Amino acid sequence: METLRLILSPDFLLRNSVYTSVLVGFSCPLVGVFLVMRRLVFMGVALPQVSSTGVAIALSAPLWFGVKLSGHPSESAHMLAFIGSMTSSLAAILALAFMERRGRGQPEGRLGTAYVVAASLSILLLSKNPYGEIGWLDMLKGEVITISDFDLVLTAATLTLVLATLGLVHKELLLVSFDRPMAITLRKNVVFWDVLLYLLIGLTVSMAVLSVGPLIAFGFLLIPALTAHLFARNMRQFTILASLCGGAMAFLGFWVAYSVDLPVGPTDVVLLGVLYAAGWFIAKLLRGGSK
Amino acid sequence: MNDALITLDSLSIGYNGQPVMSGISLSIARNSFTAILGANGSGKSTLLKTLLGLLPPVAGRIDTTQSPTGAPLVFGYVPQAVQFDPIYLLTGFDVALMGTYGRVRPGRFVPSAERAFTRECLRAAGAEEFARKRFSKLSGGQKQRVLIARALATRPDVLVLDEPTAGVDAEATHTVLEFISRTREERQITVLLVTHDFAAIRHHAQQVLWLHQGKVLQGAPDELLNSERMAEIFEIGIG
Numbered sequence: 233m234e235t236l237r238l239i240l241s242p243d244f245l246l247r248n249s250v251y252t253s254v255l256v257g258f259s260c261p262l263v264g265v266f267l268v269m270r271r272l273v274f275m276g277v278a279l280p281q282v283s284s285t286g287v288a289i290a291l292s293a294p295l296w297f298g299v300k301l302s303g304h305p306s307e308s309a310h311m312l313a314f315i316g317s318m319t320s321s322l323a324a325i326l327a328l329a330f331m332e333r334r335g336r337g338q339p340e341g342r343l344g345t346a347y348v349v350a351a352s353l354s355i356l357l358l359s360k361n362p363y364g365e366i367g368w369l370d371m372l373k374g375e376v377i378t379i380s381d382f383d384l385v386l387t388a389a390t391l392t393l394v395l396a397t398l399g400l401v402h403k404e405l406l407l408v409s410f411d412r413p414m415a416i417t418l419r420k421n422v423v424f425w426d427v428l429l430y431l432l433i434g435l436t437v438s439m440a441v442l443s444v445g446p447l448i449a450f451g452f453l454l455i456p457a458l459t460a461h462l463f464a465r466n467m468r469q470f471t472i473l474a475s476l477c478g479g480a481m482a483f484l485g486f487w488v489a490y491s492v493d494l495p496v497g498p499t500d501v502v503l504l505g506v507l508y509a510a511g512w513f514i515a516k517l518l519r520g521g522s523k
Numbered sequence: 524m525n526d527a528l529i530t531l532d533s534l535s536i537g538y539n540g541q542p543v544m545s546g547i548s549l550s551i552a553r554n555s556f557t558a559i560l561g562a563n564g565s566g567k568s569t570l571l572k573t574l575l576g577l578l579p580p581v582a583g584r585i586d587t588t589q590s591p592t593g594a595p596l597v598f599g600y601v602p603q604a605v606q607f608d609p610i611y612l613l614t615g616f617d618v619a620l621m622g623t624y625g626r627v628r629p630g631r632f633v634p635s636a637e638r639a640f641t642r643e644c645l646r647a648a649g650a651e652e653f654a655r656k657r658f659s660k661l662s663g664g665q666k667q668r669v670l671i672a673r674a675l676a677t678r679p680d681v682l683v684l685d686e687p688t689a690g691v692d693a694e695a696t697h698t699v700l701e702f703i704s705r706t707r708e709e710r711q712i713t714v715l716l717v718t719h720d721f722a723a724i725r726h727h728a729q730q731v732l733w734l735h736q737g738k739v740l741q742g743a744p745d746e747l748l749n750s751e752r753m754a755e756i757f758e759i760g761i762g
Contacts (some may be wrong), residue, residue, distance in 0.1 A: 269610055400630040407621050410611050412575050417600045418625035418677065461612070465657075470612050 235491045248379040250486050254385050257482025258316050259391040260452035261460070261474035262398055268457040270409055273381035274343040275328060276453045278439050280348070285350040285506045286474035287441065288357040290316020295361060310383055310442070311413045314382060317438035325430045379443070390439045394432050401473045406467065444497050450502035452478050462515040478480065481507060527588070528553040528596070528713050529574065534583035536566060536573045541761070542581045543569055549741050553588075556707055556714045558604035558744070559726040561734030567717045568733065570686055575600055597625065599679030599712075603686050607661035615669040616654040619645050622676025624713065648672035648702065665694050668680055671699075675706065682707070683757050684716045688723065696720065700727045711755070 239250055267276045290312045324346060333340060397403070408425040409417045415422050440449035456477035457470075464470035485500030527550035535545040544566045551557050556613075561567045572578040574585065575598055587596045599622070618720055622635040622644070645651045649669035653661055658669060669688055674682055682705070688696040704727045707714045718724050725744040733740040740747060748755075 269608075271608070271610070303633075354626050402616060403621075403624055403627070403633070404629050407624055410613065410618075411602070411607070413575070413602060414600055414673075416577055416597045416715065417575050417683075419595070420624075460609070464612055466614060467617065 239487055246490075248381065248384045249496070250483070252379050252384055252443045253482040253500070254479050255387055255391050256443050256449070256478075257452055257500070258475050258479035259394060259436055260440050260449065261456035261478040262395065262471060263433045264284070264453040264457040264478075265460075265471050266405065266409060267433065267453060268461060273454055275325070275353060277450050278328075278343040278347040279321055279325060279433070280441050280453070281347050281354075282324040282350040283317045283434075283437050283441040283449075284446040285318040285354045285357070285439075286318070286320025287313045288316075288354040288361075289320065291408065292357045292361050294437055310380075310386070313442055315439060315449050316439055317489075318434060318454040318501050320435040321437050321441075323433065325428070325434050326463060329426065329430060383443070387439050387443055390435055395438050396430070397432055401425070444500070448497035448501055452506050455501075455504040455508050456481065459504075459511045462511045466495065477504075477507065527554045528555075529588075532584045532586065534573070534585060535581040536569045536578070537581045538569070538578070540681045544734070544737050544739070547583070547739050549739060551713065551715065552730070554707065554711050554713055555729050556704065556727055557716070557730040557732060558728035559715065559732045559734065560719070560724070561715045562719075562720060565734040566617055566737075567734055568685065570732075570739075571715070571717055573681060574598075575683060596680045597677055598633065599674030599677040601667070601670045601674045601684040601687055603689060605664055605669060607659070607665065607666075611659070612721040614655055614659045615650060615661060615665070615672075616641065616645065618669050619650070619654065619672040619676055622673040625677055626642070635679050637676075643673070644672040644675040645669070646676060647706070649698075663689075664699075671702070671717045673759070675710075681713045681715060684714070685717070686717055688718060688720055693723075696723050697723055700724070703727070 235461035239246075241247075244250070263505055264276065267273060278458070291309065293316075294312070318472070328339075328342060328346065331339075335511055402427050404415075404420060405428070407418075408420065408422050408429075412422055437453070440452060457474040459477050460470050464473050481504050482500055485503050486493065486496055488503065489496040489499040529551040531547050534547040536547065537543040547570070556634065559567050559570060561749045569578065573580055589595065594656065618702050620633060620641045623633055623641060627633050627637065627756050642651065642654075643652045648668045648671045650665065653665050654669070654672075658666065671684070671687070674684075682703070687703070688699055700723060703714055703716065706712070716724070716728070725748050728744050731740075731742060731744050733742075755759040
């Protein structure tokens with residue numbers, strides 16, 4: 233309990249890390265719900281990895297062009313990384329969605345290839361980057377330790393924008409996802425709504441990758457939504473429960489990691505996995521009992 | 524047809540620029556009940572999707588008159604119930620409410636008047652008692668009623684139904700078709716209905732579009748659905 237009191241203290245040294253983790257935990261499942269409903273779970277795996285490759289490219293670009301940046305993840309480096317992450321994830325999601333609509337080839341094959349190529353490219357780029365080992369690799373691994381006030385404000389502002397937009401246009405996004413032909417007959421611009429949804433997913437993934445790394449971003453995108461789907465009775469419950477699961481697990485993960493000196497990100501993902509497994513058994517028991 | 528609501532002029536329909544049917548010229552009268560008949564693969568669904576704007580015409584034109592308010596025609600589309608993914612945790616009411624989304628601007632909540640109208644549509648379609656249940660867990664007939672309620676909630680000028688009686692028993696088929704006929708009369712809407720079921724439709728439809736071997740035959744049910752004419756169409760002798 234002493235650790236909990238310390239973490240909740242406004243003077244806690246790593247308070248920005250706690251706030252960022254919880255923000256990502258609450259926000260990722262809200263777009264993850266759409267990935268689950270549209271059966272784009274594999275995209276949830278590939279996208280954070282592609283996003284992290286965008287970070288690596290953005291951080292390497294100044295070196296290729298002879299522009300010097302600070303060796304530590306400064307504000308300019310973080311902004312550059314955000315732009316790289318956002319650009320690559322958005323380009324990838326639009327390209328994958330376009331190929332999906334054309335209906336040629338195997339979607340799983342494309343996503344698997346995107347994942348493995350992106351992961352390898354990140355490692356190659358950073359291995360040739362003299363600053364990579366110092367701080368940028370930590371950024372890609374998602375060490376939620378050195379989060380500046382600027383990083384926290386950028387994360388909070390981006391995720392607030394995503395949440396507000398999702399709240400405002402939820403019914404349009406739901407209609408286009410559930411019944412595209414109906415949306416067209418109601419004269420909805422389905423391409424616009426698809427692009428907006430992808431933009432929101434891309435923004436959230438980019439921010440999450442920068443804050444907590446690709447593996448953990450994947451965990452927060454999908455596992456809370458999959459867990460919530462086991463118990464929710466309607467769309468509102470599904471969305472709220474997924475977000476609460478993500479936020480609660482992010483906080484719990486930080487608490488556990490800090491208490492027993494473990495890395496925060498992997499602790500979060502393992503806890504999410506345990507929650508999903510427990511949820512699956514409980515849901516099965518409840519369904520068995522109701523028969 | 525003097526009061527044509529929809530006119531097809533030398534229309535070719537198909538996919539990716541490849542026509543499956545060409546030279547379709549016909550008109551659909553305002554407030555009429557038109558049945559689109561044909562075997563599997565005859566192009567019924569392609570014609571329906573083209574009329575709804577889900578597929579672009581390969582060639583030719585579709586002219587529609589405006590609704591009485593001067594706005595473009597509103598199509599109330601009733602797709603086949605089997606096509607929906609059960610992963611969506613939507614109740615029958617949630618699905619029917621989507622019919623009002625065409626009138627509610629983005630960023631606005633659905634007003635209580637539209638919710639009340641949706642409940643009225645569910646009641647009219649006989650779907651009120653199971654509207655609170657999960658849509659994916661409803662029976663085929665129940666889903667169909669919810670989808671009809673959703674189409675009515677659009678306040679349609681044209682009600683377009685794709686095989687609404689598929690997988691439904693004879694008694695339920697009769698009830699559904701009776702309801703559609705009554706709704707057409709009460710709400711003064713035009714009905715376009717795709718079906719395989721010649722027998723069930725002949726007492727309800729005023730016009731039949733029969734898609735057969737790349738051609739569209741148009742006529743009243745009694746003209747087109749009698750044994751001589753059918754034999755002629757199928758090029759078989761009558762015993």
